[in-house]
Amino acid sequence: MGTPAPAEATSAGEVTSAAEAAVPATLPLKITNNSGRDDRLYIYDLGTSLTTGQQGWADVSGTFHPWPAGGNPPTPAPDASIPGPAAGQSATIRIPRFSGRIYFSYGEKLVFKLTTGGLVQPAVQNPSDPNRNILFNWSEYTLNDSGLWLNSTQVDMFSAPYAVGVQRSDGSTTSTGHLRPGGYNGVFNALRTQPGGWAGLIQSRADGTVLRALSPGHGLETGGLPSGVLDDYVSRVWQKYASTTLTVTPFADQPNTKYYGRVSGGVMNFTNGSGTVVTSFQKPDADSVFGCHKLLDAPNDAVRGPISRTLCAGFNRSTLLANPDQPDPTTANFYRDAVTNHYARIIHAQMADGKAYTFPFDDVGNQESLVHDSDPRQAYLTLDPFS
Template structure:
């Protein structure tokens, strides 16, 4: 999603978002039908831990904060007279791992969050009314070591449920923590958002520590651990306990120097139009653009990571806001000096993002390891028509909403069996339970590890107990590389329960640049596949080695 503030404002209103909002934001407009104030909710514990608590916070239709109890009723917070006050215990204890807790939400909740904590409860507080129109303020878990919840393992997803729709999403704008997945049914059909893949949090933390070792910037300070050194969460740079200081200065100097003699054109998209600018007197000036008295000077690190302050101040739904959002996105991705970078955002594609030594490495690693989810406030900016990167669900008349804690299950209505592997998680190729004809080797793809190679016709890999839940996949996606000779190609086939069982997908591949030239290749699935199956990857075609595989997954 965007910044938390803009999500709450636009989703709560249920109207089309401003031009500075994500490219898909027109979907927030009210539908011809309205959601009734009665929504069955199922909270699934797939965490592997038997002590898990859930909380549902938000505001009622008048804007008063509170919590939803286990009976589905919204409980308004009391208004303290003068001091910060602990909130009563509104936790919803979940059952053992593999179980579900069900209730019906009986009224609308605006700007809400569904929280989970493992092992111990979250401490919430309420501030007395100040300059907030007489409304008390809910104090949620924070991002500093002084916060009383710092050593608690917690996570959340966000939502708004009003007469226009249910809108819910998973975002990494603030942090990456315990994985959550979601699924809905309703007037928009069955929808789902996959969780952070198993091991992704540790991989992101490891990547940030490695980046700190490489450039000395405080990326390692974004990793929060418990007293035993286990990773609890990874913070975004906007919450860094250590200032990034001059981190961006060298890159900004190069950008400003380049655009003294070259023109930068930014398309505000929608009805905003394009504006072209050059640097003069250390100010980037766009002809015809009203900058609202805030010039585009060189931003600070905090300005870039937050996309909302200094010269990247976002003035709302006007042209300046649209240009600032797209400039902020280009800076986070260090895409202003790459080929096509003078035409933002459509002049560059995702493969050119984060290629510079100076870039938002948090965002780079989130997109490397997470299936979906924003990593900075305007991560939705991209070429017109590009697929959104957020993990959101929206339904104008929802009939159910399932929220699952844990990397398995993919938000489906049936948790995976003990020992099973979720089909919608990332499955490493080398994790096979049986094989024929393959070899593992060191992998130079992002994340390193091993891949499975030397694959040719007749070889196969078996993955036992893959759980598809109650929703059939739409695509099979594999991370493949090939250095096969000219004229050599083959197929990666997906079979169920045996090497000759039902074939549900096939990818045909030849040389794509080398045995370590990795690309994610999708293929549509056929038929209906639900429940638990052994999955076989069967290789057909050339009897000469034609492909390596790093990982695969299924998508809904």
């Protein structure tokens, strides 16, 4: 879901000429295949060109190719695959100024099609998706005048393990996304034994090969997860804040900007410091919580969006009952309630640095698996072992 978003500039001329000079038109991405798998590997660099504004793909040299016109029904997209390195080897491609995804697949090429509206991304929660039985994953990135944002993501699914990294101008590197030893199998084992239907998120081939765990929101779509899985917790939150005030401080760099929530007539109303109601929320269902949308929609504004993202993080991490001041900065308090986003809890617990992007606003409190540098020299995608 979405690509990592750079911080917004405060004016149209904010980006300095030094920053523009520092970020090249294309950046080397070193792909290392430590998967231990013998399957043929395919790489794809797909997205929106920040130079032309068109959707398309980049080849191994970073040259941009716009998609041709699609159709209805969708028509096959051009083959944008790049041969990946064999197990135990590395290869370097160049990535252009993009907001997009780096896909990788094992054993088979992915199937991409084009509609009149553009590219159809894989959606394996749909049983008829042509990529349903392919083992694949993707990373998201933005490369622009202000630098590189590159993440590992589990917002849609947990699948083939990988990590991302960046080399800075001083030669140092930083990375994130690696699992703990045994962490890949640990995620699936924990989901299988988690009461409440969480095993229903796991998708396998007919031969028993485990392919992925869908995110809870997609699990609701498939019927793999019960629709009322969060009802008890949400009801307890609504009950608590009918008589208690929920204080939201949505901006870490603006500690004096606060909003105050109380439930009245089944609706949580938020007021500002003057007592004026600035936004209201209906009692959310599990789909709204897991997707941080619908009844918890978060528009890109200065009030409702920031409040909603804070609420979304609090619901997914089940911190709203324990702490009336949100967001809760203490990771030891996350996922402590029996009713929580166990998908997110389990994945974070298996990450080497505890960081992961398991729901859309997992970046609240900087819990996301993201690397960023304003003067990048090289990016890294490391495909990790499955065992």
